[in-house]
Amino acid sequence: MISSSSTVQQDLVTDTWVKAPWEEFIALADNPAYENGRFYYDRGYMRIETMPIGSSHGQDNSIMSKVVSLYAAVRNIRIKELVNTSFRKSGAGECQPDSAFYIGSEFVFPPRSNAPIDLNEFEPPTLVVEIAATTLNDDLGRKRLLYERLGMSEYWVVDVETGDAIAFSISDGRSGEIQESLVLPGLTLSLVEEALQRSQSEDDGAITRWLLQSFS
Incomplete structure (x- = not known):
């Protein structure tokens, strides 16, 4: 779990699918604070991957x-x-x-x-x-x-x-x-x-x- 910036005022659960509206997903995907994450969105659910790559x-x-x-x-x-x-x-x-x-x-x-x-x-x-x-x-x-x-x-x-x-x-x-x-x-x-x-x-x-x- 990583902390949110001022754009989204809540803790963000990563590396799993989480229910979220498109607007919230875009706010995160376009936020420079999460530029190292990988973003997926499908039918009302988002997934943000932050796990290290070996x-x-x-x-x-x-x-x-x-x-x-x-x-x-x-x-x-x-x-x-x-x-x-x-x-x-x-x-x-x-x-x-x-x-x-x-x-x-x-x-x-x-x-x-x-x-x-x-x-x-x-x-x-x-x-x-x-x-x-x-x-x-x-x-x-x-x-x-x-x-x-x-x-x-x-x-x-x-x-x-x-x-x-x-x-x-x-x-x-x-x-x-x-x-x-x-x-x-x-x-x-x-x-x-x-x-x-x-x-x-x-x-x-x-x-x-x-x-x-x-x-x-």
């Missing part, structure tokens, strides 16, 4: 970035990555995934700004990734429903404890588990998991060389 989370997040970006580069797929970026649909929902990717020939990339990306003005990212160190149940549950409602096309969750990568394709507001990406055709989750496993004993250069060889 090396397992950081390493797996780095590997996921390499896998997706290198695959797109080798296969000549247009892509743009954003890390820890907020996406906001006013009055409805907000998320801040570990990484997000716009993928494909048609996307219009939002301009540079320090404000959350407005999903009423821009398309949602094609692929979002959450690295689950202490939040696995929530990432597979409520956040999955949030990403369905916000209109992402694909959602991946990495379990840092087991090295599992779980992927869902999202269509018409519903999601289903997949073993091969639909937005990055030909990229299998088994290869993603092998990259995560290799990273536990190999340096980034070795992983990059192996990925390039695998993708070529």
Whole structure:
């Protein structure tokens, strides 16, 4: 629990879903006092994550970035990555995934700004990734429903404890588990998991060389 500033005169419960009106959530999300928190909002409930992020989370997040970006580069797929970026649909929902990717020939990339990306003005990212160190149940549950409602096309969750990568394709507001990406055709989750496993004993250069060889 962290203390509130003068903007919101109450104690703030973090790292769990709490019932709150949109206006209260926005007051917190836009408050500089909480700039290190990660903010989520879904159907009248907010979640503000303040737990420290360890090396397992950081390493797996780095590997996921390499896998997706290198695959797109080798296969000549247009892509743009954003890390820890907020996406906001006013009055409805907000998320801040570990990484997000716009993928494909048609996307219009939002301009540079320090404000959350407005999903009423821009398309949602094609692929979002959450690295689950202490939040696995929530990432597979409520956040999955949030990403369905916000209109992402694909959602991946990495379990840092087991090295599992779980992927869902999202269509018409519903999601289903997949073993091969639909937005990055030909990229299998088994290869993603092998990259995560290799990273536990190999340096980034070795992983990059192996990925390039695998993708070529």
